[in-house]
Amino acid sequence: MSLINLPLKKNQQFDVKYYFDGIQNKDLTILSKAITLLESIKAEHQLIAEELIELCLPFSGNSLRIGTTGVPGVGKSTFIEAFGKFLIETEHKKIAVLAIDPSSTKSKGSILGDKTRMNFLSTSPNAFVRPSPSAGTLGGVAKATRESIILCEAFGFDTIIIETVGVGQSETEVNSMVDFFLLLMLAGAGDELQGIKRGIMEMADAIVINKTDIENANRVKLAQQHYINALHLFPANENGWIPKVESCSAINTSGIPAVWKIITQYKEQTYNNGCFDKKRKQQAKYWLSETINSSVLAMFYNNPTIKLLLQKIEKDVVDGKTSPFKAAKILLDHYKK
Numbered sequence: 001m002s003l004i005n006l007p008l009k010k011n012q013q014f015d016v017k018y019y020f021d022g023i024q025n026k027d028l029t030i031l032s033k034a035i036t037l038l039e040s041i042k043a044e045h046q047l048i049a050e051e052l053i054e055l056c057l058p059f060s061g062n063s064l065r066i067g068t069t070g071v072p073g074v075g076k077s078t079f080i081e082a083f084g085k086f087l088i089e090t091e092h093k094k095i096a097v098l099a100i101d102p103s104s105t106k107s108k109g110s111i112l113g114d115k116t117r118m119n120f121l122s123t124s125p126n127a128f129v130r131p132s133p134s135a136g137t138l139g140g141v142a143k144a145t146r147e148s149i150i151l152c153e154a155f156g157f158d159t160i161i162i163e164t165v166g167v168g169q170s171e172t173e174v175n176s177m178v179d180f181f182l183l184l185m186l187a188g189a190g191d192e193l194q195g196i197k198r199g200i201m202e203m204a205d206a207i208v209i210n211k212t213d214i215e216n217a218n219r220v221k222l223a224q225q226h227y228i229n230a231l232h233l234f235p236a237n238e239n240g241w242i243p244k245v246e247s248c249s250a251i252n253t254s255g256i257p258a259v260w261k262i263i264t265q266y267k268e269q270t271y272n273n274g275c276f277d278k279k280r281k282q283q284a285k286y287w288l289s290e291t292i293n294s295s296v297l298a299m300f301y302n303n304p305t306i307k308l309l310l311q312k313i314e315k316d317v318v319d320g321k322t323s324p325f326k327a328a329k330i331l332l333d334h335y336k337k
């Protein structure tokens with residue numbers, strides 16, 4: 001049975017105990033349903049989801065959270081499949097793969113949607129693959145992913161991989177929920193051609209050049225040196241970690257153990273200097289403020305009086321009758337009342 005995209009049946013409502021027991025009993029179908037619940041925008045689903053997260057929270061936090069990004073076609077899915085398989089078979093890990101895809105909020109397409117690219121992980125009892133929800137705002141998708149991490153950890157997954165398309169804003173969101181951030185690149189094209197923004201490179205804890213099986217070895221070496229130089233130009237990381245550059249072939253799996261070695265080194269180093277925990281605490285603070293910000297905004301914009309007034313005031317602003325600043329003040333004053 002497919003474990004992804006399991007919709008809640010119409011009118012089917014379970015209580016929080018059903019989901020919590022399912023997660024504790026390691027029932028993948030119930031985990032999948034619980035994530036569907038997190039993604040739901042219905043108020044009654046949100047209420048159960050909130051309660052479920054509170055229940056799962058004490059059992060969460062024990063995984064290594066890895067973000068992977070790179071432009072479409074660089075080989076993210078193939079890499080995650082090979083990397084996950086290696087971790088399961090060699091390191092006896094339990095892997096959950098979650099995806100954030102900003103484009104899916106518009107196009108309804110979704111990364112990881114094509115499960116054939118992750119044959120092993122989609123059928124392994126030690127893995128769970130969940131595509132990006134195909135509706136909602138980026139903020140909403142990111143929130144659901146962040147909450148899914150908690151459920152997956154409570155379930156017992158010890159390695160969480162978050163996949164995102166390396167072209168936009170979603171990387172900041174991913175970076176705010178992972179311990180380690182990995183950027184996949186190709187040797188052939190320049191960074192600009194690969195559509196990778198400086199800011200994304202700056203976030204990377206490792207750059208991995210993929211597809212070495214079809215690339216000239218000298219070009220791979222040159223590219224590696226290029227990225228080492230590029231990373232040196234960024235300010236030093238607060239946690240003392242110097243981002244590494246590695247190469248691999250996701251298809252023939254060469255270089256995959258070396259990538260894992262880098263991640264374990266990172267974990268060891270940041271554990272020892274306290275930065276691992278510090279980053280998680282900063283991320284928790286970030287999510288607190290993010291959640292407050294989005295909730296306050298939603299309350300404001302969903303207020304019936306504001307909705308009506310906004311329509312009128314917007315027109316006045318567009319027509320040049322009122323300044324945007326004055327208009328905002330009027331609206332906020334109304335809201336405060």
Ligand code: GDP
Binds near residue numbers: 072075212214248
């Ligand atoms: P994504 O869009 O970044 O998830 O990329 P995919 O994993 O779907 O890979 C895009 C294409 O590149 C597919 O045809 C893969 O088979 C191919 N590919 C991925 N990794 C490698 C690799 O290491 N070597 C070669 N030769 N092809 C690869």
